Amino acid sequence: MRFFDSHCHLDDRAYDKDLALVANRAKRAGVVKIMIVGIDMKSSVKAVKIAESTPGFYASVGVHPHDSKECSDNAINYLKDLSENAKVKAWGEIGLDFNRMFSPIEEQEKWFIRQLETADELGLPIIFHERGSNGRFFEILKDYKKDEIKGTLHCFSGTRKELEISLDLGLHIGITGILTISNRGEDLKNMIPIIPDDRLLIETDAPYLTPAPEKNHTRRNEPAFVKSVFLKLAEIKKEDHAVLAEKIFENTCRLFNINAL
Numbered sequence: 452m453r454f455f456d457s458h459c460h461l462d463d464r465a466y467d468k469d470l471a472l473v474a475n476r477a478k479r480a481g482v483v484k485i486m487i488v489g490i491d492m493k494s495s496v497k498a499v500k501i502a503e504s505t506p507g508f509y510a511s512v513g514v515h516p517h518d519s520k521e522c523s524d525n526a527i528n529y530l531k532d533l534s535e536n537a538k539v540k541a542w543g544e545i546g547l548d549f550n551r552m553f554s555p556i557e558e559q560e561k562w563f564i565r566q567l568e569t570a571d572e573l574g575l576p577i578i579f580h581e582r583g584s585n586g587r588f589f590e591i592l593k594d595y596k597k598d599e600i601k602g603t604l605h606c607f608s609g610t611r612k613e614l615e616i617s618l619d620l621g622l623h624i625g626i627t628g629i630l631t632i633s634n635r636g637e638d639l640k641n642m643i644p645i646i647p648d649d650r651l652l653i654e655t656d657a658p659y660l661t662p663a664p665e666k667n668h669t670r671r672n673e674p675a676f677v678k679s680v681f682l683k684l685a686e687i688k689k690e691d692h693a694v695l696a697e698k699i700f701e702n703t704c705r706l707f708n709i710n711a712l
């Protein structure tokens with residue numbers, strides 16, 4: 452079986468000392484493709500640099516809602532130039548996060564909309580982040596987009612209604628290790644059956660959200676552990692492992708315009 456970790460932050464300082472070992476363990480676990488997601492200018496540059504150094508690694512560029520207070524036209528223009536690199540396959544992560552409120556609402560909304568326009572202009576698929584925006588995220592998407600959106604709502608942790616809206620909008624749904632955590636993953640587990648197979652993605656969101664099986668021996672998550680997310684998913688869906696793994700791998704490649712071979 453082969454896997455695609457559709458969302459991780461290998462540019463994080465947590466991997467500065469042993470990135471090569473982390474990459475090797477991923478490969479050995481069958482995680483042959485990895486999307487490294489930018490959250491600001493600095494991390495996007497680093498993500499592209501890491502992607503360039505390793506076959507099967509890709510990058511996205513963008514400004515996270517948490518960092519929108521530091522965003523500027525210059526930053527967007529810089530990232531636009533960076534996106535011309537052949538390893539850049541998506542724009543993101545962008546969206547709204549009213550949960551932690553690291554940036555004021557007005558700034559978050561302004562740069563979310565601006566980056567929707569930029570991704571559109573560049574024809575790049577989008578990686579979305581949404582937390583506690585009380586429907587604002589979906590309102591903006593619906594207002595902005597008239598047709599289907601090519602993108603993924605990463606680390607889905609919303610309600611059933613929000614899942615239905617996301618699917619209507621054409622979004623893919625990113626499933627993290629939250630699914631493996633007994634109480635916290637219960638709601639998500641119950642919603643898995645309504646996600647069509649061709650919209651499912653798996654991700655680690657590493658270094659965060661370490662899946663339950665690995666949590667016993669390490670705090671830091673890494674792409675190799677996306678296999679645990681997959682195994683939980685396959686158990687819930689009661690589907691043939693090899694068939695489901697390949698479907699999810701191909702979904703990810705299709706979304707990011709990456710050759711699945």
Ligand SMILES: [Zn+2]
Nearest residue numbers: 544580605606
């Ligand atoms: Zn996120």
Ligand SMILES: [Zn+2]
Nearest residue numbers: 458488544656
């Ligand atoms: Zn992320």
